[in-house]
Amino acid sequence: MQRAVLWQANSGSWHRRSGRLGRRRHMASFNRLFSPSAEEGIKREKKPGTPKISSLHYEKLSRSPHQYREFARRDVEQLADIIAADGGILQPLLVRRSDADQYEILAGHKRWEAARVLAEERGLEKYAFLPCIVTNVDDVHARFSVVSTNARPQQSPYETLHEIEEMRMLLTEYPEAFPDLQGGRMVERLAEQLHMSRSTVSEYRSIANNLGEKGMEAFKAGTIGKSAAVSLAGIPEEEQDVLLEEGKLTDTEIREYKKGKTARADAAQKAERREAEIGMPASNAAVWGSGSLEAGAEKPDGQTLDDTAIRAEPQEAMGTFTENLSGYSLTNEETASLEEAGMPEETPGFCVDDIRAYLHEKERELEMYEKCEETEGGFPTRVMKEKRMVIAGLRLLLVSEKKKK
The missing domain is CATH 3.90.1530.10 (Conserved hypothetical protein from pyrococcus furiosus pfu- 392566-001, ParB domain)
Incomplete structure (x- = not known):
């Protein structure tokens, strides 16, 4: 006769019983699980306060x-x-x-x-x-x-921003309603409550505080992503609008713009420091020393060479000047302007090497400005014009001194 091996629960041991009897008793035990009394037992075990x-x-x-x-x-x-x-x-x-x-x-x-x-x-x-x-x-x-039930992994970055700001508002304006969520920095509390990193919460807070109206509309529509929104929030709203109008919508494009802006600011500060050291507004002055051309050096008779006040040869020589620098040449009006603000008629002690060195310095400076102008939007026309005039005047002066030699 076929035998079945059954587990005797209350004795904790294995033993054999006849197949038919074992199956009947086994099924009887199994059926008791679904009897009305068993169901009532399950209901009685139900925890109190279960929502209806x-x-x-x-x-x-x-x-x-x-x-x-x-x-x-x-x-x-x-x-x-x-x-x-x-x-x-x-x-x-x-x-x-x-x-x-x-x-x-x-x-x-x-x-x-x-x-x-x-x-x-x-x-x-x-x-x-x-x-x-x-x-x-x-x-x-x-x-x-x-707010809390809407937090889902598939939500958009704008929805995440809304979630963070809504939670921040509730914790800030109704602290008595959430006593367990008070204390500590807001960023840390939000990060803990919403299961985000503090850096992520900080980035979204920056977007909420600094992104302009047009930028926020683009962020909501998904035109710009979260990284681009963070970068865009780091510049003034007027510049944000310009970039959006130009179609610069990626994080890389916005970062490149910010790098160029920093380069322009550094160049402008350098020029301002140079002007402050020399004491001449909107120009770079070179003071002639004995055999050298140095900023801050003084010639015994106090003669100076101003970038915007260079005297070279007589007007007829300047008027015929045709050599260009980056496509620029002096007009008669500019020539007259240079001559009117010129140096004394006699300028003894000029050193050709000094003039050449100073000319090369100004050419390098102009080249740097022009690179910034091509890639990042440029400088005021007046500034660029003055620099080209200075170089043109220095070239005339160099030619004149060579002739005297």
Whole structure:
């Protein structure tokens, strides 16, 4: 006769019984699990305070005014297909009473929209009633629930920003409602509550505080990503608008612009320091010393050479000057301007090597300015014009001194 090996639970040992008897006793024990008395036992073990689930018609439910997420039509229809395949909504919605016979949704907006698709558009009335847990909370905690239940990995960067700012507002304006979430820096509290890193929260706070109106619209629409929004928030709003209009929407493009801006600022500061050291506004002065051309050196008779006041040969020589520097040549008007502000008629002690060295220095400086002008937007026309005039004058002076030699 066939034998069956059964586990005797109460004795904790293995033993053999006849197959038929063993199977009958085994099935009897198994069936007791589903007997009414067993079900009653399960109910008695139910924890106290278990929320009651009510079945509410979708028309009695309304969207929370603090719900900021928008669901794509395709996603809602896909969820509707899943609900239909499962035979109903498995996870209850969280709602609170808003009127005599109306309820505000705190969690489950997407499930609600999917049920509407099934009932209204597909004519499946059995999905018109949704399982709901009715909770009794005040406005502040209801708003907090909407924010916390909306935190999902698939949300957009703008939705994450909204989540952080909404949470920050609640913790700041209603501290008495959240005593357990007080204390410490706000960034740290938000990071802990929303399960984000502090650096991520700080970046979103920078976007919220510094991104202009047009930039925020682009961020909301997804035209610019989070990294680009962080970079854009680091410059004035006027410049943000210019970059957006020019179509510079990537983090790389915005960073390149900021690098160029820094280079221009450094060049301008260098020029200002040089002017301050020499004591001549809007120009670079070279003071002639004994056999050298140095900033800050003095010739015994106090003669100086000003970038914008260089005297070379008589006017006829300057008027015929045709040599260009980067496509620039002196006009008669500029020539006259240089001559009017010129040096004394006699300028003894000029050193050709000094003039040449100074000329090369000014040429290198102009080249640097022109590179910035090509890549990052350039300098005022007056500044560039003055620098080219200085170089043209120095070249004339160099030619004149060579002739004297």
